[in-house]
Amino acid sequence: MSKEKLLEVTNLKKEFIVGKGKKKKIVKAVNSISFTLDKGETLGIVGESGCGKSTMGRSTIRLLEPTSGEVKFKGKNILEYNKLEMKNLRQQMQIIFQDPYSSLNPRLNVSELVGESLIAQKVFPSRNKDWEEHIHKITGLCGIANYQLNRYPHQFSGGQRQRIGIARALILNPEFVVCDEPVSALDVSIQSSIINLLVELQEQMNLSYLFISHDLSVVKHISDRIGVMYLGNMVELADKNALFDNPLHPYTVALLDSIPLPDPRIKKEFTPIEGDIPSNVNPPSGCAFRTRCTRAKDICAEKTPEFKDYGYNHFAACHFPMI
Numbered sequence: 001m002s003k004e005k006l007l008e009v010t011n012l013k014k015e016f017i018v019g020k021g022k023k024k025k026i027v028k029a030v031n032s033i034s035f036t037l038d039k040g041e042t043l044g045i046v047g048e049s050g051c052g053k054s055t056m057g058r059s060t061i062r063l064l065e066p067t068s069g070e071v072k073f074k075g076k077n078i079l080e081y082n083k084l085e086m087k088n089l090r091q092q093m094q095i096i097f098q099d100p101y102s103s104l105n106p107r108l109n110v111s112e113l114v115g116e117s118l119i120a121q122k123v124f125p126s127r128n129k130d131w132e133e134h135i136h137k138i139t140g141l142c143g144i145a146n147y148q149l150n151r152y153p154h155q156f157s158g159g160q161r162q163r164i165g166i167a168r169a170l171i172l173n174p175e176f177v178v179c180d181e182p183v184s185a186l187d188v189s190i191q192s193s194i195i196n197l198l199v200e201l202q203e204q205m206n207l208s209y210l211f212i213s214h215d216l217s218v219v220k221h222i223s224d225r226i227g228v229m230y231l232g233n234m235v236e237l238a239d240k241n242a243l244f245d246n247p248l249h250p251y252t253v254a255l256l257d258s259i260p261l262p263d264p265r266i267k268k269e270f271t272p273i274e275g276d277i278p279s280n281v282n283p284p285s286g287c288a289f290r291t292r293c294t295r296a297k298d299i300c301a302e303k304t305p306e307f308k309d310y311g312y313n314h315f316a317a318c319h320f321p322m323i
Helices: 053-060 083-089 110-120 129-141 158-170 188-205 216-222 240-245 250-257 298-302
Strands: 005-018 025-038 042-046 068-073 093-096 176-180 208-212 225-230 233-239 307-309 315-317
Touching: 005 053, 005 208, 025 053, 025 208, 025 233, 042 053, 042 216, 053 176, 053 208, 093 158, 110 129, 110 158, 129 158, 158 188, 188 208, 188 216, 208 216, 216 240, 225 240, 225 250, 233 240, 233 250, 233 307
Parallel strands: 042 208, 042 225, 093 176, 176 208
Antiparallel strands: 005 025, 005 068, 225 233, 233 315, 307 315
């Protein structure tokens, strides 16, 4: 039985113009990325810092305006929506930000932080009893006690602040949530509790996640499928078990090899990626990874590899995949 497609992204591009006049340059932050997301699914996105993960996530929900491409939500291209249509759509798609402190207004208490969108979206006409009860319900699901609702962000720990951020994202009962590195700013001891909370909320509220992280171990725990990004490009996309057991792209192999083992007595040999990540102002011709790839040949500089299916919905963009 086929699953219902919630999100279909096709050839998404996001470019930034920096400088003026002769010094003007174009930064290709996201370069022709395509993927789908089923209802109730979690798609994990991983890659090095600066590869365009967060830009891609924010462009998907139009917090950043894409340069070109198509983003279909429930079959409709939201890049064609006007401001009023996008405002109404905000009830169905939300985002959890990376920094749980700078993303919260320090002048508002928890009730105001979580509940302000209910008034803005006219879900409730005012801060009445129903408004208050709905806030209690969602914050309770996120592990925030009622007696804490009159407190301000500086009175909470990092993990508690992220729970506030999660409650704020879920207060409108969305269907799709972009999780933009929601645990990377937290202590390792707190990360697991936040990840488990996200999993529980997904089951209770039938949520679909685009989960962005640089930590492959975290992504494997929460995701159904995983996409690997490099220099604005999607280089591999597969079921999480297929990606970990049989990676096809050399960059994915290098990322998996870099995961530390929990037992320091076990010796692990791997070949590190040499060189620095190229500039996305002047990316390499052909394959973006070729300047750091040990398998690169002449064709890698001459032709951009096709992002194609190698079987069982395992996609990769490489002239010489690890088959």
